[in-house]
Amino acid sequence: MLSxxxxxxxxxxIASAPALALAQRPDQKSSRLSLAEFKExxxxxxxxxxxxxxxxxxxxxxxxxxxxxxxxxxIFMAVGTxxxxxxx
Amino acid sequence: xxxxxxxxxxPKVAELLRTRFVCYALDNVVNPQMTGAEKExxxxxxxxxxxxxTSVFTAGGQVLPHGANWDPSGPNLFAKHQxxxxxxxxxxxxxxxxxxxxQINKPDPKQLAEVVRRPFAGGLALFATYTVLExxxxxxxxxxxxxxxxxxxxxxxxxxPGVDRVWTRKEEAGALAAGTFPEKLKQRxxxxxxxxxxxxxxxxAVDLTLRAGRLTGSFLLEDGERADVLGFIESKDxxxxxxxxxxxxxxxxxxxxxxxxxxxxxxxxKKAPVAIAFMLADPQTNLGRVPPHSARDLDRPVLKGNH
Numbered sequence: 001m002l003s004x005x006x007x008x009x010x011x012x013x014i015a016s017a018p019a020l021a022l023a024q025r026p027d028q029k030s031s032r033l034s035l036a037e038f039k040e041x042x043x044x045x046x047x048x049x050x051x052x053x054x055x056x057x058x059x060x061x062x063x064x065x066x067x068x069x070x071x072x073x074x075i076f077m078a079v080g081t082x083x084x085x086x087x088x
Numbered sequence: 089x090x091x092x093x094x095x096x097x098x099p100k101v102a103e104l105l106r107t108r109f110v111c112y113a114l115d116n117v118v119n120p121q122m123t124g125a126e127k128e129x130x131x132x133x134x135x136x137x138x139x140x141x142t143s144v145f146t147a148g149g150q151v152l153p154h155g156a157n158w159d160p161s162g163p164n165l166f167a168k169h170q171x172x173x174x175x176x177x178x179x180x181x182x183x184x185x186x187x188x189x190x191q192i193n194k195p196d197p198k199q200l201a202e203v204v205r206r207p208f209a210g211g212l213a214l215f216a217t218y219t220v221l222e223x224x225x226x227x228x229x230x231x232x233x234x235x236x237x238x239x240x241x242x243x244x245x246x247x248x249p250g251v252d253r254v255w256t257r258k259e260e261a262g263a264l265a266a267g268t269f270p271e272k273l274k275q276r277x278x279x280x281x282x283x284x285x286x287x288x289x290x291x292x293a294v295d296l297t298l299r300a301g302r303l304t305g306s307f308l309l310e311d312g313e314r315a316d317v318l319g320f321i322e323s324k325d326x327x328x329x330x331x332x333x334x335x336x337x338x339x340x341x342x343x344x345x346x347x348x349x350x351x352x353x354x355x356x357x358k359k360a361p362v363a364i365a366f367m368l369a370d371p372q373t374n375l376g377r378v379p380p381h382s383a384r385d386l387d388r389p390v391l392k393g394n395h
Contacts, residue, residue: 033318033336041334045217045249045365047375051102052092052248055111059374060204061126064112065192069147072186076109076177077133080140083115084091086252087381088140 057085091140093248094240098170104177109144119379123199142173144180148190152180165239205379207371210258212328215369216277216380218250218284220339220351221361231355250351252280253380254366264331265323269298277333277366281307281315284364286340286351289313303333313338319366333366 033041047053058064068075082088095101105111114120116135120127127135133151134143144152154176207213223246230238254277260270278291289311296305296317303319315337322330339362341354354360369376 032316033334035318037336038318038334041221041336041363042332042365042367044219045334045363046367047215047217047249047251050097050248051099052096053375055096055102055106057374058110058112059121059377061112061114061122061130062192062195064110065147065190068110069187069190069192071110073108073110074144074146074152074180074184075112076105077112077114077143077145078091078096078140079114079116079134079143080089080091081115081117082381083113083119083378084096084140085113085375086115086378087250088089088091088115 052085059083059085089245089248089250090237090241091142093244094169094237095142095173097244097248098173101170101173101177104174108181109177113378115381118381119205121204121379123195123203125193125199126195144177146184146187146190147192148187150187152183154180166243169237169240206377207255208257210261211371212256212261212264212331213369213371213376214254214256214331214366215375216252216254216280216284217365217367218252218351219363220246220354221336221363223354223360250284253369253376253378254280255371255380261328262326264298264321265326265328267298267301269296269303269321277335278307280366281335281337281364282309284335284339284351285309285313285315285337285362286354289340301330307335307337309337311340315364328368331366331368335364335366337362 043049058067064075064077067073078084080088096105114122114130114135122130129149133145133149134141142154144154146152155172254273256264256270256273260273263270264273274294274296278294282289282291289309291307292310293308294305295308296303298321301320301322303317303321305317307315307317309315315335317333317335319333320330321328321333338359339351339354341351341356341358341360351362371377
């Protein structure tokens with residue numbers, strides 16, 4: 001029974017080998033990331049969906065002071081060893 | 089990363105900051121983006137912080153105490169920290185009185201041009217963002233790094249992607265618009281991929297194909313892990329209108345500090361799926377103007393060339 005199974009399956013694998021090789025040609029390669037996964041990860045990684053990114057940040061001290069004087073608001077400063085809007 | 093994840097990303101804190109304050113972010117070590125005179129003015133207003141911190145002051149320079157130095161404890165630490173920040177910000181607002189005509193000296197333009205880095209004219213600014221996926225085991229942060237904020241980090245950081253920037257030159261943006269992915273840009277993305285996967289293993293091979301606006305392929309790391317890529321890069325009238333590239337691979341925990349974002353919470357040596365995105369930012373906006381950080385030592389000429 002087993003030898004009969006082998007006699008059917010092994011030739012099928014051998015026959016499909018060129019097709020598998022073709023599927024992995026550099027110009028035909030496909031990503032293991034699906035479009036559905038791409039969309040899901042994009043939503044998770046898009047900073048537009050993060051509350052901190054909706055604050056109108058200033059990155060120049062002088063411009064922040066000028067804006068604060070004009071709009072009559074205090075300045076909140078976030079400081080880090082790296083920009084708090086990035087690595088810090 | 090901690091300030092952004094714990095406080096700035098809290099919807100109530102963010103809304104209070106958005107509506108009642110002018111918000112300013114400073115990297116006071118690597119890229120301060122300010123002149124000597126600006127540094128001097130700021131030093132007694134929070135500019136001397138050696139790690140992360142927050143400060144509130146007026147345009148004229150009056151510091152408004154907001155109780156940033158707290159030490160809450162107990163099971164509701166996460167809520168207590170955020171409540172403390174909201175109480176502190178409201179306390180600062182209650183003490184705020186607008187000055188009539190605060191003296192604000194304009195920085196010397198020549199000095200400013202020497203210290204402020206801007207995205208390349210005609211180039212692209214990209215956000216590089218990192219997150220850890222599917223991590224379900226106990227984090228046990230105390231075992232690797234005892235810190236009073238660990239309980240807070242465990243909840244806040246996984247919800248807040250790490251973020252950095254990638255800038256491209258005008259020629260690179262032009263090549264992309266013409267359908268070619270520049271080799272140097274591939275290498276710069278590879279720096280972020282290696283960093284985002286834990287930083288211990290470099291990328292040894294990049295195999296990316298851009299065809300009809302679709303980017304596919306992978307980054308192969310020295311440890312044998314392969315990070316897969318799917319992206320879409322589209323242009324109109326010679327300008328890039330869409331740049332959305334997602335990379336997914338296996339990251340390794342180990343560094344409890346820096347900009348890795350959610351990789352903070354991966355115990356040392358533990359592996360988990362990691363996703364990294366490269367997405368278009370507007371170089372004219374302040375978020376797009378924040379200079380790249382994590383690749384700074386490896387790709388310094390790119391930044392220097394922007395002066």
